[in-house]
Amino acid sequence: xxxxxxxxxxxxxxxxxxxxxxxxxxxxxxxxxxxxxxxxxxxxxxxxxxxxxxxxxxxxxxxxxxxxxxxxxxxxxxxxxxxxxxxxxxxxxxxxxxxxxxxxxxxxxxxxxxxxxxxxxxxxxxxxxxxxxxxxxxxxxxxxxxxxxxxxxxxxxxxxxxxxxxxxxxxxxxxxxxxxxxxxxxxxxxxxxxxxxxxxxxxxxxxxxxxxxxxxxxxxxxxxxxxxxxxxxxxxxxxxxxxxxxxxxxxxxxxxxxxxxxxxxxxxxxxxxxxxxxxxxxxxxxxxxxxxxxxxxxxxxx
Amino acid sequence: xxxxxxxxxxxxxxxxxxxxxxxxxxxxxxxxxxxxxxxxxxxxxxxxxxxxxxxxxxxxxxxxxxxxxxxxxxxxxxxxxxxxxxxxxxxxxxxxxxxxxxxxxxxxxxxxxxxxxxxxxxxxxxxxxxxxxxxxxxxxxxxxxxxxxxxxxxxxxxxxxxxxxxxxxxxxxxxxxxxxxxxxxxxxxxxxxxxxxxxxxxxxxxxxxxxxxxxxxxxxxxxxxxxxxxxxxxxxxxxxxxxxxxxxxxxxxxxxxxxxxxxxxxxxxxxxxxxxxxxxxxxxxxxxxxxxxxxxxxxxxxxxxxxxxxxxxxxxxxxxxxxxxxxxxxxxxxxxxxxxxxxxxxxxxxxxxxxxxxxxxxxxxxxxxxxxxxxxxxxxxxxxxxxxxxxxxxxxxxxxxxxxxxxxxxxxxxxxxxxxxxxxxxxxxxxxxxxxxxxxxxxxxxxxxxxxxxxxxxxxxxxxxxxxxxxxxxxxxxxxxxxxxxxxxxxxxxxxxxxxxxxxxxxxxxxxxxxxxxxxxxxxxxxxxxxxxxxxxxxxxxxxxxxxxxxxxxxxxxxxxxxxxxxxxxxxxxxx
Numbered sequence: 088x089x090x091x092x093x094x095x096x097x098x099x100x101x102x103x104x105x106x107x108x109x110x111x112x113x114x115x116x117x118x119x120x121x122x123x124x125x126x127x128x129x130x131x132x133x134x135x136x137x138x139x140x141x142x143x144x145x146x147x148x149x150x151x152x153x154x155x156x157x158x159x160x161x162x163x164x165x166x167x168x169x170x171x172x173x174x175x176x177x178x179x180x181x182x183x184x185x186x187x188x189x190x191x192x193x194x195x196x197x198x199x200x201x202x203x204x205x206x207x208x209x210x211x212x213x214x215x216x217x218x219x220x221x222x223x224x225x226x227x228x229x230x231x232x233x234x235x236x237x238x239x240x241x242x243x244x245x246x247x248x249x250x251x252x253x254x255x256x257x258x259x260x261x262x263x264x265x266x267x268x269x270x271x272x273x274x275x276x277x278x279x280x281x282x283x284x285x286x287x288x289x290x291x292x293x294x295x296x297x298x299x300x301x302x303x304x305x306x307x308x309x310x311x312x313x314x315x316x317x318x319x320x321x322x323x324x325x326x327x328x329x330x331x332x333x334x335x336x337x338x339x340x341x342x343x344x345x346x347x348x349x350x351x352x353x354x355x356x357x358x359x360x361x362x363x364x365x366x367x368x369x370x371x372x373x374x375x376x377x378x379x380x381x382x383x384x385x386x387x388x389x
Numbered sequence: 390x391x392x393x394x395x396x397x398x399x400x401x402x403x404x405x406x407x408x409x410x411x412x413x414x415x416x417x418x419x420x421x422x423x424x425x426x427x428x429x430x431x432x433x434x435x436x437x438x439x440x441x442x443x444x445x446x447x448x449x450x451x452x453x454x455x456x457x458x459x460x461x462x463x464x465x466x467x468x469x470x471x472x473x474x475x476x477x478x479x480x481x482x483x484x485x486x487x488x489x490x491x492x493x494x495x496x497x498x499x500x501x502x503x504x505x506x507x508x509x510x511x512x513x514x515x516x517x518x519x520x521x522x523x524x525x526x527x528x529x530x531x532x533x534x535x536x537x538x539x540x541x542x543x544x545x546x547x548x549x550x551x552x553x554x555x556x557x558x559x560x561x562x563x564x565x566x567x568x569x570x571x572x573x574x575x576x577x578x579x580x581x582x583x584x585x586x587x588x589x590x591x592x593x594x595x596x597x598x599x600x601x602x603x604x605x606x607x608x609x610x611x612x613x614x615x616x617x618x619x620x621x622x623x624x625x626x627x628x629x630x631x632x633x634x635x636x637x638x639x640x641x642x643x644x645x646x647x648x649x650x651x652x653x654x655x656x657x658x659x660x661x662x663x664x665x666x667x668x669x670x671x672x673x674x675x676x677x678x679x680x681x682x683x684x685x686x687x688x689x690x691x692x693x694x695x696x697x698x699x700x701x702x703x704x705x706x707x708x709x710x711x712x713x714x715x716x717x718x719x720x721x722x723x724x725x726x727x728x729x730x731x732x733x734x735x736x737x738x739x740x741x742x743x744x745x746x747x748x749x750x751x752x753x754x755x756x757x758x759x760x761x762x763x764x765x766x767x768x769x770x771x772x773x774x775x776x777x778x779x780x781x782x783x784x785x786x787x788x789x790x791x792x793x794x795x796x797x798x799x800x801x802x803x804x805x806x807x808x809x810x811x812x813x814x815x816x817x818x819x820x821x822x823x824x825x826x827x828x829x830x831x832x833x834x835x836x837x838x839x840x841x842x843x844x845x846x847x848x849x850x851x852x853x854x855x856x857x858x859x860x861x862x863x864x865x866x867x868x869x870x871x872x873x874x875x876x877x878x879x880x881x882x883x884x885x886x887x888x889x890x891x892x893x894x895x896x897x898x899x900x901x902x903x904x905x906x907x908x909x910x911x912x913x914x915x916x917x918x919x920x921x922x923x924x925x926x927x928x929x930x931x932x933x934x935x936x937x938x939x940x941x942x943x944x945x946x947x948x949x950x951x952x953x954x955x956x957x958x959x960x961x962x963x964x965x
Contacts, residue, residue, distance in 0.1 A: 248540050251526075255534055259523040265485065266521060266535035267506035378525065 089218060095335075095342045096222040103334030104230045105130070105292040109312045110326050111240045112158075112284030117316050118244055119277035120257035120379045124180035125165045126285045127309025128187035132157040133289030135191040138300040141203035148205055150294040151229060151287060158286020159279060161187065166275035173383060184309075192302050204298035205229060227295040229287075236284075241323050253277055257377035260384040270384050285309070307360065314363035320374035329366070336362045434497045436461050436621045437482065437513070437589055442491035444477055451477040452488070453645040459589065462615055464622045466636035466653065468629070468665055470896065474645040475625045479591050483515050484508045496588075509535065514587035516578045518594045524567035528560055532581045552584045556610050571758060572603040579610070590614065591623045596631060600756050601957035608635045629658045629665070641665055718747025720783075721916035722768075722799070722885045727777035727788075729763060729940075737763035737772070739940040745885060745916040750907060752919045752931030753942075756960050760940035761920045762804060765889040768918070769801045769809075770794040782884050795824065800883030802874050804890045804920070810874040811862050818844035818858035821877050851876040852902070868899025875906060886910055889920040904930060924956070936960055 109130055116123040133154035140153025161183060169176035205227050214224035244250040253273050255263040260270045292308075293300050311333045318332070319325025336359040343350060435458040444452040452474045459465045469475045480486040482493065484502040493500050495511050502508050508515075522531050529545040549562035558576045566574060575595065582590055592611075596604040612635075614620050626632055632639055633653060641649040641664045649664045722745040729738040738760050745751045755761060766772040767779065773789025780786065781797040788794075794801075803809040811820045821844045822829055829840040844858040853872045855865055862870060871891065878886060888907060892900040907930055911917050921927050927934055928951060935945045936959040944959045 246540060246542075248536075248538065251530055251534060251540055255523045255526065258525045262521045262523050263534070265505060265515075265517060267504065267509060268535060375525075 091342075091346060093218050093221050094345075095338055096218075097225075098341060099331070099335040099338035100222055101226065101230075101296055101334075102337045103330050104226070104233065105288040105296070106308060106312055106315060106330040106334055107233055107327060108236070108288030108291060109285040109309065110288075110315050110330050111236060111323075112281035112288075113312050113316050114319075114321070114323055114326050115240065115244060115253070115284075116277045116281035117321060117380060118250075118257050118377055119253040119274045120260065120377055120382065120384070121169070121176060121274055121278055121281075122313070122381045123165065123278055123281050124177060124309075124313065125161060125183040126281065126312055127305060127307065128180075128183040129158040129161045129282050129285035130289035130292070130305045130309045130312075131191055131303070132161050132187045133286030134293035134304055135194065135289075135300050136286070137290030137294045138200050138203070139194075139198065141294050142199070142201045145203070147203035147294040147298075150203060151205070151290045154290020154293070155283045155286040158282040158284070158289065160282070161286075162279045162282020165282070166278040169383070170271045170274045170278070173385065176381070176383065188303055191300075195300060195302055200300060202299040203294055205295050227291070229291050229295055237323065237327065244323070249273075249276075254377070256384075257379055260379050260382075264384075264386060270386075274384070285312070288312075311359060311363055314367060317374065317376075318363070318366045318370055320370065321376055332366070333359050333363060435459055435494075436496055437623075438492075438494040439478065439482065440492045440494060442478065442481060442488050442493075444481065444486060444488050450645045452481070455491070455642070455645070455647050457640055457647070459621045459623055461588070461621050462619045463637040464611060464615055464624055464635055466632040466639035467623055467625045467642065468627065468632050468639055468661060469642035470627055470665060473642040473665075475642055476593060478642070479515065479593065479623070479625060482508065482513060482591070506535065509585060509587075512586070512588035513591070514582035514585055514589070515591040515593065516575070516582055516595060522566050522574055522577060522581075524565075526566060527562070528564050528566060528569075528577050529562040531566055531577060532562070532584060534581075548584055549580055552580045556580075556583060556613060557606075558583075558610060571756070572599055575599065575603075575607070579607075583614070587620065589621045589623065591625070593625045594627070595624070596626075596628065600960055604631075611635065627665070629661050632661065633658055718749065718914060718916065720744050721747050721781065722918065723780040724767075725778050725780075727767065727779070728775045729767065729772050730775060731763075737940055738767070738774075738777075740777070741937070741941050742777075743918075743935055743942050743945075745918050747884075747914045747916050748911055749932045750911050750917040750919055750930050752921065752927035752934045753937050754924055754927045754934055754956060754960060755922070755937035757922045759937050761889070761922070761937060763940065764937070765801065765804055765887060765920055768794055768799050768885075768887045769803065795881075798882075798884035800824075800878035800881055800886045802871070802878055802886070802888045802891050804893075806867075806870055806874050811870060813863040814861060816859045816861055817848070817853070817855050817865065817873055820862050820873050821847050821858075821880070824877050825881050847876045847880055851879075851906075866899075868895050868902070871895060871899065871903065875903070879906075879910060883915060885916045885918065887918045887920065890922065891919070892921075892923075892926060924953075924960075 109126055112129075113123055113126050116126075136157035137147075137150040137154030139150075140156075141147045141150030144150070165176075165179055165183060168174045168179040207226065208228040208231065210224040214220045216224070242250075244253065252263065252268045253276075255266070255268060256270045256273045263270050263273075288308075289305060292305065297304070312330070315329030315333055316326050318329030319327070340355040340358055343355065344352070437457070437459040439455065439457040442452050442455045442457075443450075455474065455478055457465075457467070457478065467475050467478070477486060481488045482502065484504045484507050487503075493502060495513075500511065502511065502513075523534065526534070529542065529549050532549050533540060533545045546562040549560065553559045553576075556579075558580050560569075560573060560576050560580060566577060569577065590611075595607055599607065611622050611624070615622055624632070624636055633656075636653045639651050639653055639656070639661070640647055641651070641661065643665060651661070722743075724741060724743050727738045727741045728736070731737050741760065741764065743751065743753075753761060753764065763772055767774070767788060770789060770791055770793050778785055779788050779794075781794070781799060784797065786793050786797045786799075807813060812823070815823075818840055822840055826835070829836050829843060841858050847853070848855060848858060851872050853865075853876065854869050862873065865873070875891075886907075888903075891903050891907065895903065907917055907919070911932075919927065919930055928948070932948055933945060934948060934951055934956070935942045936956065937943070938960065946956075
């Protein structure tokens with residue numbers, strides 16, 4: 088029984104980690120006023136590029152860097168289109184999502200990829216704890232980056248000059264502009280940051296957990312990340328809680344058959360998304376989003 | 390005979406040497422020797438000189454060869470009607486707009502200002518009318534927004550308190566801006582500007598959202614800023630008594646040009662009004678152009694020039710406004726104890742009750758944000774009530790059910806004609822017919838012929854200047870767009886007409902037109918409810934005045950019994 092519980096909880100944490108990386112990025116982008124729906128493309132591109140990079144260099148850790156780079160490139164395209172050329176951000180996001188899905192599927196067939204996986208790091212002593220040990224202290228090493236990343240993101244958004252300007256750009260771009268802040272630049276930068284972190288999330292999924300790339304392997308996790316930010320009411324703490332909830336739902340999908348509960352597998356695949364939808368239904372109205380979220384900013388109309 | 394604009398221009402030009410010449414030497418005497426601030430500042434080089442500034446937006450010439458000189462230690466008024474080019478000029482000085490021609494000279498050296506941070510670096514800071522605080526951030530975060538370098542929370546809080554103490558602008562640095570009143574928000578704005586210790590402080594229509602008491606405090610602070618610290622203040626306004634009361638010198642703009650420069654002591658409200666609009670004002674419009682802030686001058690204190698000049702206006706011009714109608718008509722609109730909340734549970738109306746009778750204009754006076762917009766929404770069927778009832782001609786009307794108010798005979802000229810008054814990309818004819826399509830429809834099909842016919846009739850009747858009924862609304866001037874909205878609403882033969890800010894943003898000719906039309910509507914027996922934050926407009930138009938404060942009517946009086954001081958107190962929430 089304890090073993091079953093440890094297994095379910097452990098896989099919940101494992102499935103939460105890629106979401107958490109990407110959600111840190113999405114949180115930054117949304118606080119600056121962009122609903123970055125290309126986070127799905129960033130994760131998928133990151134996952135593919137990580138495996139490709141690992142195949143080329145022979146090192147899964149270098150693969151992580153390649154994954155972040157892919158996210159950065161996709162973020163750059165998105166940012167330039169929506170916050171320099173003023174193309175509708177959803178149109179750009181949808182186009183990128185479709186493009187990256189097609190491109191990775193194509194490249195998967197035309198390139199030989201070899202499986203690589205980063206090393207596991209069991210924290211000495213702590214990983215021997217009953218229940219908590221295997222759940223929290225026996226993961227692939229990049230997972231522990233979150234311990235530093237989450238406080239860093241919080242500090243960046245809530246305490247730094249950059250974060251203050253970013254929040255102002257998301258709440259009231261006109262005011263921010265009048266005060267001398269380059270709103271579109273802050274928004275571009277936030278999308279780039281989101282790209283790096285979402286790329287890392289996708290890369291972790293590929294070379295951290297799975298060790299290979301499958302077609303459409305993120306399977307809508309990017310959208311779950313967006314749901315997590317909404318679930319969290321645009322706070323970092325809430326966003327991370329949202330990632331845990333959705334990660335756990337995903338883990339249940341995998342664990343239930345093993346535990347002897349038989350449900351329609353297609354229905355189980357849909358479950359996390361159903362949960363995300365339900366969460367938004369109850370929470371979207373009570374939570375206050377950044378006032379200018381999703382609204383394009385054009386200078387000079389005052 | 391009224392002098393034509395050209396005539397008055399030349400008259401002004403003749404009175405002083407080459408007013409708008411670009412090559413004029415810096416600091417050349419521009420106006421009379423009268424100075425409030427002593428001889429020293431007369432000799433110094435102006436802090437700000439804008440020389441021969443020109444800016445076009447498409448076909449519109451917002452600024453045309455405009456020159457402005459502001460010295461340290463003075464409050465310099467920039468007076469003009471809406472659209473005279475004041476705001477554009479200040480946006481140029483602030484780096485928000487790039488001028489087509491002209492030079493900017495700051496403290497004697499020529500400069501280009503590319504963006505707001507460059508302006509800040511030159512010590513130019515502006516208190517904006519709208520859009521410059523971020524609601525969801527705290528006071529101290531707003532204050533340090535736009536700085537450079539590390540964010541130091543404790544230092545920021547301390548400096549907010551220090552600046553507040555120095556100028557008597559007390560605010561809690563940790564409060565969230567969205568929880569503050571409009572007066573407190575403005576205090577935050579001013580603290581934000583003063584903390585950077587600017588040489589030049591610009592205020593854009595600062596009193597438009599303030600109560601009389603708050604306006605008085607503001608001008609006391611401004612006087613302290615120029616007198617004690619030798620800063621320069623530019624006060625943008627279209628309210629004459631404010632200019633007369635608070636400034637040392639004034640530059641008057643009309644249609645993008647400077648038409649006069651005066652030492653405030655040498656002029657009075659009437660002369661300023663004439664120069665601002667370019668002709669004598671009709672009696673009805675005078676009061677609304679002048680504004681009704683006469684209560685600004687505290688009894689016994691204040692500059693004597695301001696006091697007498699303002700009294701001048703109140704007596705002959707504002708008082709003989711419309712004769713109170715013989716109270717006759719039956720009650721057309723009755724709202725009883727209305728309570729309503731916004732989507733975020735914020736109370737909008739708290740027990741509002743009022744009655745409007747046939748043939749009268751009831752003016753709702755109040756500081757913006759006290760429930761006027763909610764009242765307008767209620768009568769446009771946009772706002773459901775939590776409690777209370779609305780009766781039109783004696784029959785109860787379901788509040789908030791789409792179209793119910795319209796069906797009951799309530800016509801609305803909405804507050805913002807671009808947002809809810811008309812569809813800019815549809816034609817004039819379509820906009821005219823929008824509220825009532827039944828007369829031009831048969832079996833679900835629009836008859837374009839009948840529509841054009843009806844539109845032509847209305848265009849003629851309401852003197853709408855449009856090339857054709859098929860012209861897109863967007864191409865009409867603001868005044869003509871408003872005429873279209875009014876024509877549409879009156880064509881529906883309403884029992885009750887609600888006019889929300891009917892003259893906001895219009896030129897003086899269009900204001901006169903709207904004034905006349907609303908009076909005519911009342912004469913025809915329509916019950917007119919006027920919502921306006923311009924007290925002058927209320928006093929000019931209304932037969933009765935009701936004061937709204939925090940979502941309830943707190944007092945009512947006949948136009949003849951209006952006492953501005955008492956009205957001001959009621960608007961500020963004081964029992965009177």
